[in-house]
Structure formats: C-alpha cells, structure tokens
Amino acid sequence: MTQPGINPYTDPTARRAFLDREARLRQLSEVETDFVRLGDMPDLARWLDQIRATGGCAVPVYLAGHTTALASDTGEILRHYTTATEPNGRLAVRCRNRRASRCAPCSREHSGDTFHLVRAGLTGGKGIPDSVRTHPRLFVTLTAPSFGRVHRVGACHPARRGRCEHSGRHGCGSTHPATDVLVGQPLCTACYDYPGHILWNASAPVLWKAFRDNLYHHLAARMGVGRGEIRRLTRVSAAKVAEYQRRGAIHFHAVVRLDGPDGPASHPPSWASTDLLLETVRSAAAAVALTLPWSAAYGDGRLRFGTQLDAHPLAGSDGGRLTDDAVAAYVAKYTSKSVESAGAVDRRIESLAEIRALRVTSHVRALIATAWRLGDLPELRHLRLHAWAHMLGYRGHCLTKTRAYSTTYGQLRADRADHARTLAGVRDLYTDWDDTTITESAWRFVGTGHTPAEALLAAGIAEDLAANREIARQSAGERS
Incomplete structure (x- = not known):
C-alpha cells in the first residue's frame, strides 16, 4: 500500500512500489491473494469473532438486516442491532447442516442436540419427567430384506460349485476386513x-x-x-434414526417406549410390561406389508422389513447390555452420517450424464441409475425418485420422533441461545417480553460460504475449538 497523500501516478518512487506490488500479487496463488485481501480488511478481527461464534462453520450463511425492541407504551428503544457496522454489512450464522461431509462443526452440534433429545426420552429432563425411566423401553433395529447376495465383513458366503444363470458366483469363500471395498457389493x-x-x-x-x-x-x-380403545389406555412413543448399510439399503434404529394415555407424564397401565412390548414389536414388524402398483418395469410384489430384527430392553444407567447413555450416543452418531457411508454422493443428481461421471462403485452407480429410470414411470412420480436418486431413493428425514417422546431441536437451540445470552450479560433484554414489548425485524439473505483464505481460517478455528474441548474433557476426567 502507498502512504496516504502520495499519488502513485505522479510520484516515481511510489509508482514503482505500486507496480512492484501489483506484479507480486499477480504471481500469488488464489489463496495467497485472498489472504492479502483479508490482511487489508480493516474489520478482520470482528469477522474472526463472527466465525468463532459459528464454531468455525464450513459454509456459513450471511444475513443483512436489523432487529429493534421497543417498549409499546413509551416507544423507548430497549435494544437495537444492525449489520450496518459489521464486516461487509453482514452477519455470519451457522449453516446447521447435520452431515459431517458438508460441515463438521455444525454436524457435531446437531449430534449433540440429538444425544440430549434421545436421552431426555429415556431418563427424563428437558421437560420430560424422570419417571419415564420406569416405563417399558426397547432399542429396536429394523432392517431391509435381501435383494441379492452381497459380500460381507468377516467370513463371506462359502464358495460353492456352479454358477448362477448369469455365470456369476454363488459364493465367495474369502474373509473380508471391514475396510474392504468389496463389502456390500x-x-x-x-x-x-x-x-x-x-x-x-x-x-x-x-x-x-x-x-x-x-x-x-x-x-x-x-x-x-378395540383399536380405538387401546389409544385411550396407552401411548407408543418412539424416536428413530435412519442408517445406510454398506450395500446401500436403509435400516432403522429406534427407541420405543410405552407411556400412559397422557404421554410421558402418565404411567402406563399395569399390564404394559417390557416383555409384552418386546413380543408386540416382533409381531408388528413381521406383519408389515406394502403392496406396490404393478408395472412391467419392476414386477409385482410386497415390501416388508427384513427378518433380522433386533429388539433389546434398556437397562437404564446401572448396567446391563444397553444403557440409556450408550443408546443416545449410538443414535446421535448416525445423525451426522448420510448416504456417503454407503459410498454414494451427498448432492443431488441433475442428469443421467452426471451419473455416468460419478466417482462411485459400479453397485452405487447402478442404484442411482435405477432410481433415475424408475422416476420416469408415471405410477411412481409421487416418490420423486429423480430428486432423491443421490440418496438411493430414500426421501425421509434422518431422525423422526413422536410428538410426546421428548423435547424438540427448536427448544434445544432456544435454550442454548438463552444460555449464551446469559453468559454475555444481555439476557434481561430478551426475557420477560410480553404484550408491552414490540420487536421489529427485517432480515435478508446476502450470501453463503467462504473464499479460499476464509475457508482455511475457519477450518483452523474449528480445529482450535475441538482441541480446547478435548483438553477440557481430559481435565474433567482427571478431576473426577
């Protein structure tokens, strides 16, 4: 940069320095050039504060606008915030993507929220009474049926003589480690x-x-x-998470709980036992059958759950095979994963040509292409298979729960925001607002994501925060 008051076009020394700097900038890479831009940013410290507040979010959303809180009786301004004084006139907020493949910091926060959401339905807390831990509770895994033999971890299918009608092998005979790319093919x-x-x-x-x-x-x-009477006697509360197996098929892990007719605050009837719930889960899953509309493209048949159904009583926190915390952590782990765990892609497909260019296994490519072709059938248009081809056809949410199971993601985020305001000493400006307070807000979307240098700085911030959490965890373990 030239000194203030010196014109690089009239002062020879300043002009030479200016031209030298421009030449050096042209030689720098895109990242280095971006770092130079950031170094010249007068409010870089405030931008870094914003990124730290997002936890180092990899793809932040930028908003512009203002919020003003007024006293309705006097018109007094209780609080006013505007992005006009922020870097580039905008504010960075989390993208809140649950996928670790897209944003590790936000997926970690989402997994943490899931842990508390599931755990509250098992042990109480977050507005759920502690008595739920005495209700009949199961951890259930519902799998997909077989669509054909695939390679599996450990001792694979025994090798047998002969071949199938397509000259393929009936067995494998090998032992596959968990990292073998053949597993699931x-x-x-x-x-x-x-x-x-x-x-x-x-x-x-x-x-x-x-x-x-x-x-x-x-x-x-x-x-x-009667079927109507049973709902007046008990309520089935559940939370389930979807997981992709290596072969690309969805299966569900679920917590199933029996409550009284008014939900977790009411005790289930005396006849509602864990053994009864266990028997009912098995028979209910076996009876599920969905009839497909007939088409020459895929034949006629029924969709059912697989025969490998696991259902285990939960032992609380005092021992046993499955504890409440272990189940909550297990479910939370899968909310940060998606179809990429099956070797597919986490972005939507736009054309068949794009499917041919994907860097995936032949099995995954065949699944995506099949979903695309089935999406052309009129009787299957309601499944929107073109839009969900990259998800191998699955179009449901990663985690769902019944209304009465426990708290909500929205409430957990509100509690976290309230806690942050308390730490910042501004909680009184947000609480106890009623009809005497008027809030005026106007916000708009202005951008998303990082430039190359910003992405490196955000990744460094995320790593520092993760290291600090690990140090704090180890210190807490040593004190205990």
Missing part, C-alpha cells in the same frame, strides 16, 4: 434386485408408519380391546 449384479432395493428405500418411511400403527393394533389384540 453384489456377488452377481445381474441377480441383484435393483428396482426392489430402490423402491424399498423410497417406501421405508411408509413402512415405519405402518409398523407404528401395527404396534397399537397388536397391543389391542393381545389385551382384547
């Missing part, structure tokens, strides 16, 4: 039921709903009451 792609696989993934949310409805029906049958 079909032994014979021609034998594999790709349409059935995609349609199962696409119908998985409907199958889950049918399972929940069946729970009430089977409970009513066992107790000898």
Whole structure:
C-alpha cells in the first residue's frame, strides 16, 4: 500500500512500489491473494469473532438486516442491532447442516442436540419427567430384506460349485476386513434386485408408519380391546434414526417406549410390561406389508422389513447390555452420517450424464441409475425418485420422533441461545417480553460460504475449538 497523500501516478518512487506490488500479487496463488485481501480488511478481527461464534462453520450463511425492541407504551428503544457496522454489512450464522461431509462443526452440534433429545426420552429432563425411566423401553433395529447376495465383513458366503444363470458366483469363500471395498457389493449384479432395493428405500418411511400403527393394533389384540380403545389406555412413543448399510439399503434404529394415555407424564397401565412390548414389536414388524402398483418395469410384489430384527430392553444407567447413555450416543452418531457411508454422493443428481461421471462403485452407480429410470414411470412420480436418486431413493428425514417422546431441536437451540445470552450479560433484554414489548425485524439473505483464505481460517478455528474441548474433557476426567 502507498502512504496516504502520495499519488502513485505522479510520484516515481511510489509508482514503482505500486507496480512492484501489483506484479507480486499477480504471481500469488488464489489463496495467497485472498489472504492479502483479508490482511487489508480493516474489520478482520470482528469477522474472526463472527466465525468463532459459528464454531468455525464450513459454509456459513450471511444475513443483512436489523432487529429493534421497543417498549409499546413509551416507544423507548430497549435494544437495537444492525449489520450496518459489521464486516461487509453482514452477519455470519451457522449453516446447521447435520452431515459431517458438508460441515463438521455444525454436524457435531446437531449430534449433540440429538444425544440430549434421545436421552431426555429415556431418563427424563428437558421437560420430560424422570419417571419415564420406569416405563417399558426397547432399542429396536429394523432392517431391509435381501435383494441379492452381497459380500460381507468377516467370513463371506462359502464358495460353492456352479454358477448362477448369469455365470456369476454363488459364493465367495474369502474373509473380508471391514475396510474392504468389496463389502456390500453384489456377488452377481445381474441377480441383484435393483428396482426392489430402490423402491424399498423410497417406501421405508411408509413402512415405519405402518409398523407404528401395527404396534397399537397388536397391543389391542393381545389385551382384547378395540383399536380405538387401546389409544385411550396407552401411548407408543418412539424416536428413530435412519442408517445406510454398506450395500446401500436403509435400516432403522429406534427407541420405543410405552407411556400412559397422557404421554410421558402418565404411567402406563399395569399390564404394559417390557416383555409384552418386546413380543408386540416382533409381531408388528413381521406383519408389515406394502403392496406396490404393478408395472412391467419392476414386477409385482410386497415390501416388508427384513427378518433380522433386533429388539433389546434398556437397562437404564446401572448396567446391563444397553444403557440409556450408550443408546443416545449410538443414535446421535448416525445423525451426522448420510448416504456417503454407503459410498454414494451427498448432492443431488441433475442428469443421467452426471451419473455416468460419478466417482462411485459400479453397485452405487447402478442404484442411482435405477432410481433415475424408475422416476420416469408415471405410477411412481409421487416418490420423486429423480430428486432423491443421490440418496438411493430414500426421501425421509434422518431422525423422526413422536410428538410426546421428548423435547424438540427448536427448544434445544432456544435454550442454548438463552444460555449464551446469559453468559454475555444481555439476557434481561430478551426475557420477560410480553404484550408491552414490540420487536421489529427485517432480515435478508446476502450470501453463503467462504473464499479460499476464509475457508482455511475457519477450518483452523474449528480445529482450535475441538482441541480446547478435548483438553477440557481430559481435565474433567482427571478431576473426577
């Protein structure tokens, strides 16, 4: 930079320095040039504060606007904030993407919220009474059926003589480590039921709903009451997370709890036991069957859950095979993962040509292409398979819960924001607002993401925060 008051176009020395600097900038890489820009930013410290507040978010959302709180009786301004004084006139907020592949800092926060959401439904807290830990509770895993033999971890399918009608092998005979790329790949792609696989993934949310409805029906049958009466006697509360297996099929991990008719605050009937719930879960899952509309493209059949159903009683925090905290952590772990765990992509597909260019296994490519082709069928348009081809047909949420199971993500975020305001000493400006307070806000979206240098700084901030958390965790462990 030239000194103030010196014109680089008339002063020879200043002009030479100016031209030398411009030449050096042209030689710098894009990242280095961006670092120079950031170094010249007068309010760089404030921008860094914003990125620290987002936890080092990899893809922050930038907003511009203002918020003003007024006393309705006097018109006094209680609080006013505007982005006009912020760097570039905007404020960075978290992207809140749950996928670790897209934003590790935000996915970690989402996983933490999921842990507390699931744990509150098991042990109480967050507005849920502690008595829920005495209710019948199960940890259930519902799997997809077989669509064809695939390579599996450990001792794979025993090698057998002969081949299938497509000249593919009937068995493998190898032992695969967990990191083997063959795990989850079909032994014979021609034998594999790709349409059935995609349609199962696409119908998985409907199958889950049918399972929940069946729970009430089977409970009513066992107790000898009508289907309408059973809902006045007990309530099934549940939270489930979807996980992709290595073969690309969805399966569900779920916490299932029996409450009284008024939800977690009421005790279930005396006849509601863990053993009864265990038997009902097994029979309800086995009875689920969804009929597909007939088409020559995929045949006629029924969609069901797989035979590998696991259901285990929860032992609380005092021991046993599964504890409340372990289950909550297990469920929370899967909310940061998505279809990339099956080797697919986490962005939408726009055309068949894009599918051919994807850097994925032949199995995943076949699944995505099958979803795209099935999306062209009129009778399957309601499944929107073009939009969800990158998700291998699955179009449901990662985690869902019944209304009465526990708290909500929105409430957890509100509590965290309230805690942050308390630490900042401004909580009194946000609380106790009622009809005597008027809030005027106007916000607009102005951008998203980082420049190359900003991305490196944000990643460094995220690493520093993670290191600080690890140091704090270790210190807490030593004190205990």
